[in-house]
Amino acid sequence: MRTKVAIIGAGPAGLLLGQLLHSYGIDNFILERQTPDYVLGRIRAGLLEEGTVALLDEVGAGVRAHREGLVHDGIELAFGGSRHRIDMKAATGKTVMIYGQTEVTLDLMNARKAAGLTTVYQAADVKPHDFDTDHPRVTYVKDSITYELDCDFIAGCDGFHGVSRASVKPSAIETFERVYPFGWLGILSETPPVSHELIYSNHARGFALCTMRSMHRSRYYVQCPLDDHIDQWPDDRFWDELKRRLDQKAVDSLVTGPSIEKSIAPLRSFVAEPMRFGRMFLAGDAAHIVPPTGAKGLNLAASDVHYLSSALREYYDEKSSAGIDGYSARALARVWKAVRFSWWMTSMLHRFPDTEGFGAKIQLAELNYLVGSKAATASLSENYVGLPY
Incomplete structure (x- = not known):
């Protein structure tokens, strides 16, 4: 078998x-080791930048997002017992959209199916080969039969634990990582959101976030120790802890109910450099991870894909390798800015082991400066809604 780009x-x-x-x-061919249901069952991010929505529109997969997504003009920061609204649209002219990653994936699956394009699910033992030559290929096993796919390029979009980055020689790649000493305990519930915009809360007991997937489905998070287990967090304990970390107005408005999903996610910042290895490129979580505080994970994947697709289009249409030669540097420039922003938001809003006394006062000073300065508000807003591609 042969294709131009093996994904x-x-x-x-x-x-x-x-x-x-x-x-x-x-032409392109996608290989996925899991089933479609497994892919759709992963609970992930739910906030889209305008640039991400524009890419969905470009491929005809944005109709349902515009119909069902919730457009937000701002966010709220809670600290010291009160809330402060950041008007991002006033500061930047841009908005964000609440629309779950599961829904994005489903829309793209349906678009690919409608176009009659090939995706092989439950492809086992996927391996990229010879990507440092002019004749890369990918092998995989399906129904106990081994297949070989010849291609011009390989795109590694297989996540943090995928085979693509793992196939690179250690001497050819450099990684940068910061692991945070806490996790996010998150629940999904069939309840109306406590606020029409997201609430980010800095509290002495730890960070909390109130978000949503729709007007009848809410997503809430509380910072918790990394060694906690979900069995330690029955629903009643979670709701009680969340209320302790919110302002009184939010507590009075909060509607609780049974969780329909509950998980604990560790937080890390991770970047692999470069993002190109001969004729194989990394994109999305295969190349970088950010803590969810800045809502950048899915959106960074979209900007990577924008750069990579444009570079490949230039290669085939204009017979120029300038785009693919510059892909890694161009993508990483935006990646590191998003990593910085996500680190900053995480550092400002969470309780670290040393966030006592001086550290707590610095956080409070940072938050007070942020909500009281138009320049600081504009800076947060510019990064939150998404830096230009």
Whole structure:
């Protein structure tokens, strides 16, 4: 078998890349080791930048997002017992959209199916080969039969634990990582959100976040120790702890109910450099991870895909390698800015082991400066709604 671009991973990064390449007339083939239901069952981010929505529109997969997504003009920061609204639209002219990553993935799956494009699910033992030559290939096993896929390029969109980055020689790659000493305990509930915009709360007991997936489904998080287990957090304990970390107005408005999903996620910042290895490129979580505080994970994957699809289009349409040669540097420049922003938001809002006395006072001073300064508000807003591609 042969294709122009072999894409490893059928998450939103791989699916979006496949649709963009298809719209440019570039053949592509997607391999995914899990089932479609497993991919759709992963609970992930739910906030889209305008640039991400524009890419969905470009491939004809944005109709449902515009119909069902919730457009937000701002966020609220809670500290010292009160809330302060950040009007991002006033500061930047831009908004964000609340629309779950699961829904994005489903829309892209349906778009790919409608276009008659190939995605092989439950592809076992996927391995990229010879990507440091002019003749890369990918092997995989399906129904006990081994297949070989010849291609011009390989796109590794297979996540943090995927095979693509792991196939690179350690001497050819450098990684940068910060692991945070806490996690996020999150629940999903069939309850109306406590506020029409997100609430980020800095509290002496730890960080809390109130967000939503729709007007009848809410997503809440509380900071917790890394060694906690969800069995230690029955619903009643979670709701009680969340209330302790919110202002009184939010507590009075909070509607509680049974959780329909509950999980604990560790937080880390991670970047792999470069993002190109001969004829294999990394995109999305395969190349970088950010803590969810800045809402950048899915959106960074989308910007990677934008850069990569544009570079491949230039290669095939204009016979120029300038785009693919510059892909890694161009993508990483935006990645590191998002990593910085996510680190800053995490550092400002969470309780660290040394956040006592001096550390707590610095956080409070930072928050007070932020809500009282137009320049600081504009800076947060510019990064939150998404830096330009």
